[in-house]
Each structure stands twice: as C-alpha cells, then as structure tokens.
Amino acid sequence: MWHRIxxxxxxxxxxxxxxxxxxxxxxxxxxxxxxxxxxxxxxxxSDVTLAVYNQDQGRASIELISRFEGAGVFDEIVHLRxxxxxxxxxDTRRATLVLRVGEDFSRRLERGENAQVQLILDGRRSNxxxxxxxxxxxxxxxxxxxxxxxxxxxxxxxxxQRTWFNSNLEPLWSAVPALFAVLVAVVGFMxxxxxxxxxxxxxxxEQLLVSPLRPFEILVGKSVPALLIALTSxxxxxxxxLLFLNVPIRGSLALLFVGMLMYLSAIIGIxxxxxxxxxxxQQAIIGLFMYMVPAVLISGYATPVENMPDWLQGLAxxxxxxxxxxxxxAVYLRDAPIGLYxxxxxxxxVIAAVSLSAAIWLFRRRTG
Numbered sequence: 001m002w003h004r005i006x007x008x009x010x011x012x013x014x015x016x017x018x019x020x021x022x023x024x025x026x027x028x029x030x031x032x033x034x035x036x037x038x039x040x041x042x043x044x045x046s047d048v049t050l051a052v053y054n055q056d057q058g059r060a061s062i063e064l065i066s067r068f069e070g071a072g073v074f075d076e077i078v079h080l081r082x083x084x085x086x087x088x089x090x091d092t093r094r095a096t097l098v099l100r101v102g103e104d105f106s107r108r109l110e111r112g113e114n115a116q117v118q119l120i121l122d123g124r125r126s127n128x129x130x131x132x133x134x135x136x137x138x139x140x141x142x143x144x145x146x147x148x149x150x151x152x153x154x155x156x157x158x159x160x161q162r163t164w165f166n167s168n169l170e171p172l173w174s175a176v177p178a179l180f181a182v183l184v185a186v187v188g189f190m191x192x193x194x195x196x197x198x199x200x201x202x203x204x205x206e207q208l209l210v211s212p213l214r215p216f217e218i219l220v221g222k223s224v225p226a227l228l229i230a231l232t233s234x235x236x237x238x239x240x241x242l243l244f245l246n247v248p249i250r251g252s253l254a255l256l257f258v259g260m261l262m263y264l265s266a267i268i269g270i271x272x273x274x275x276x277x278x279x280x281x282q283q284a285i286i287g288l289f290m291y292m293v294p295a296v297l298i299s300g301y302a303t304p305v306e307n308m309p310d311w312l313q314g315l316a317x318x319x320x321x322x323x324x325x326x327x328x329x330a331v332y333l334r335d336a337p338i339g340l341y342x343x344x345x346x347x348x349x350v351i352a353a354v355s356l357s358a359a360i361w362l363f364r365r366r367t368g
C-alpha cells in the first residue's frame with residue numbers, strides 16, 4: 001500500500017513542478033502577495049489632506065493649527081476662506097478632515113473659559129475617519145496640557161501609555177501574522193480543491209480508479225503533496241516576513257509548525273471535499289470561493305470575533321482560519337504559553353478529522 005501511495009505522491013509533486021501555472025500560483029504568488037498586501041492593507045493612515053477654516057486668527061488658534069501641521073499625518077494643508085468651502089472640500093474628497101476654529105477661540109482661552117473647535121470628517125471612509133479622530137484627539141489633548149502648564153496648573157489626570165507586544169505600533173507587525181494565516185490557507189485550498197477536479201477534467205481520473213489504488217490511498221496521495229507544497233510556501237513567507245519586512249518571530253517555530261500541520265490538514269480536508277463534489281476545476285474554484293470568503297470574514301482577520309453576534313462566533317469557532325490566526329499572532333508578537341497553542345490546535349484537529357472523513361466518504365460515494 002505504501003509503495004502505491006508513495007508513487008502517487010511523487011506523481012503529484014512532479015505534475016505540480018512541471019506545470020508553470022501551478023508553480024506561480026502555489027509557490028511564488030503567496031510570498032509575493034504577502035509583500036504587496038502587507039503594505040496595501042495596513043490600517044495606518046498617512047498622507048491625508050487637512051482643510052482648515054480658521055475664523056479666529058489669534059495666537060492660540062495659530063498654535064493649535066501648527067500642531068496639526070507638524071503631526072506628520074497630513075501631507076497637505078488647505079486653508080479655506082469661506083464656510084461654504086467646507087462642504088465642497090468634503091464632497092469632492094479634496095480633504096478627509098476639516099478643522100474649524102471659531103472666531104472667539106483665542107479670546108475665550110485668554111479669559112480662562114472653555115473654547116471649542118469643530119472636526120468635520122468624511123464618513124464614507126469610516127475606518128480612516130475613526131483613526132483621524134484619534135489622532136486629532138491626541139493633538140488637542142497635548143495642546144490642552146501645555147496650556148495648563150503655562151498657567152501653572154497640573155492636569156488632574158496624566159495618562160501614561162504603554163503598548164505591549166508592538167511597542168511602536170508598527171502596522172506591518174499587526175498585518176503580517178493574520179495575512180500569513182490566510183495565504184497559507186489559500187495555498188492549501190488551491191492545491192487540494194483542484195487536485196481531483198483536475199483529474200476528472202483531464203480524463204485521467206478513470207485511470208486512477210482502475211489502478212490498484214483504493215479510494216483511501218488516492219486521497220492520502222492527494223493530501224500529502226498539498227501539505228508539502230503548502231508547508232514550503234509557508235516557510236518562504238516566514239523567511240520573507242523576517243528578512244524583508246522585518247517582522248520579528250518571538251514564539252516557538254516548532255509549535256507554529258505543529259499548529260500548521262493541524263491547520264493544513266483541516267484546510268486540505270475541506271479542499272478535498274469540495275474537489276470530490278466538483279466535476280470541473282471551474283466548479284471547484286467556485287466552491288472554494290463560496291467557502292473561503294465567508295470563512296475569512298468571520299475568522300477575525302479584519303474585525304475581532306468578540307464583536308460578532310453569538311451565533312456568528314459559533315461559526316467562527318468551526319473555521320480553522322480563526323484558530324490559526326491566533327496561533328500566528330502568538331508566534332509573531334509574543335512568546336505565548338504552550339497552553340494557548342494547544343487550546344487552538346485541538347479544535348483544528350477535530351475539524352481536520354471531520355473534514356477528511358467527510359472527503360473520504362464523499363469520494364467513495366461518487367466513485368462507487
């Protein structure tokens with residue numbers, strides 16, 4: 001039996017190595033996509049245009065505006081001359097943020113009274129607007145603290161900020177671990193979901209059925225090459241992230257690869273189930289797309305799972321991507337205790353057992 005499985009594994013690896021499209025899609029495109037997406041999907045906001053409508057022109061307002069200009073977030077400052085230009089600047093996307101300073105701003109501060117400034121944000125880009133609101137709040141807070149210091153007063157509360165795991169809040173350090181988990185899944189899905197469907201489409205599937213290989217052996221021979229190819233691609237992405245993106249690896253690589261074995265086993269089981277169900281590669285790609293897009297969306301890749309409804313959190317728990325994202329972040333950003341790894345490895349092992357069993361059952365049913 002093992003000689004037959006070994007021959008099928010070698011055949012699959014050679015077929016993947018000889019196919020230029022497979023080489024690009026599976027081996028080279030994931031590291032390339034990691035490099036591109038890591039910069040493209042960063043949540044850092046910079047090079048934003050700020051529009052300023054200053055009705056005051058006093059010393060305090062000029063000082064406040066200079067703080068916004070020196071924040072390093074805004075690459076262009078547009079000074080508006082009339083109130084009507086505010087709506088035009090936002091509507092035409094000329095500016096994402098408008099700072100409006102009232103005409104009595106400086107006078108009220110000099111009298112020791114409260115003064116207000118208005119921030120007008122473009123809500124069509126809600127994530128950018130929220131981040132800019134945070135930046136602006138910190139600038140105004142620093143301005144207030146300096147004013148109190150000039151008056152000889154001490155702020156009642158002094159906030160001391162300390163960020164764990166990513167002390168400089170580097171956006172790449174947050175983006176790469178989750179992106180790594182998703183791209184590893186893409187490789188595993190692509191190789192496994194297209195394997196059986198490709199045999200059917202090329203007309204070689206019947207040759208496998210009349211060979212001495214049993215259905216179980218065929219699935220093992222399809223699974224192991226997909227696992228090896230995905231591990232090779234994942235190793236390349238790890239090296240790329242460490243050497244070129246300068247994202248540190250603080251946790252255990254051994255535990256990462258143990259988790260990755262369970263993760264890819266679950267991914268390959270789902271991919272083989274889809275491949276057994278499909279008759280052509282196009283159907284397999286459509287089935288893969290229908291599963292993977294919702295799975296990524298509920299995995300915590302873009303938004304925290306804790307913010308989702310309870311029923312959606314249950315679905316997220318049944319998705320292997322959810323668990324491996326946690327493991328990936330634990331390895332990249334912190335040296336997590338071993339219990340955290342295994343608390344997410346065993347659910348992936350259960351998912352792998354169920355998905356692989358379902359793939360074997362469906363394969364036997366479709367070939368019976």
